[in-house]
Amino acid sequence: MTVDVVLPCLDEAPGLAWLLPRLPAGVRAVVVDNGSTDDSVEVARDHGALVVQAPVRGFGSACHAGLEAATADVVAFCDADASLDPADLPRVVGPVVAGEADLVLGRRLPDAGAWPWHLRLANRELARRARRRTGLGVHDLGPMRAARREALLGLRLTDRRSGYPLEMLVAAADAGWRVREVDVPYRHRLGRSKVTGTPLGAWRAVRDMSKVLAA
Structure with a gap:
């Protein structure tokens, strides 16, 4: 079975140059350019990735x-x-492919200094609120995750x-999905970061997620 990995991108040329050659066999990169001004698109194409444009700014977009x-x-x-x-x-993908889980989240295990304390604290609080909202035993709202496309x-x-x-x-929990966490190193x-690299960006991310929980 082949897997597509979606890589949201806004000026991430160095990251893509490191990451794309490390893709496992059978995994295709779908790099979504969200308005990059560096050579992210060229790096992605040079490494054989499918490049998609998302002109509306936003991580979810x-x-x-x-x-x-x-x-x-x-x-x-x-x-x-x-x-x-x-x-x-x-x-992360394995339990989905094996039919053992519907959504798998990578729980980040950070290297020393890789995850600033204020972001860890915000993530911990949001995960606590997510557990209360969904009843799922999740501890991290990490970006590495996998599920079936049509679902x-x-x-x-x-x-x-x-x-x-x-x-x-939240939507997966409401739909009765089997959700699992697996540990992944975090470097x-x-x-x-364009999302949480500044205090204002971190505040906006927490605000957006709080709106989801309040819906």
């Missing part, structure tokens, strides 16, 4: 554009900043900003 462009039965998601190693995708499209996700990953989890990213 890029993720969903990649999901719609994917053609594989199983679709994974991963950040394009080299913080997550695509060599770990099989442990994901059937969730009819509408958030196009930072709330997209949490909306996916220092290359470059600064």
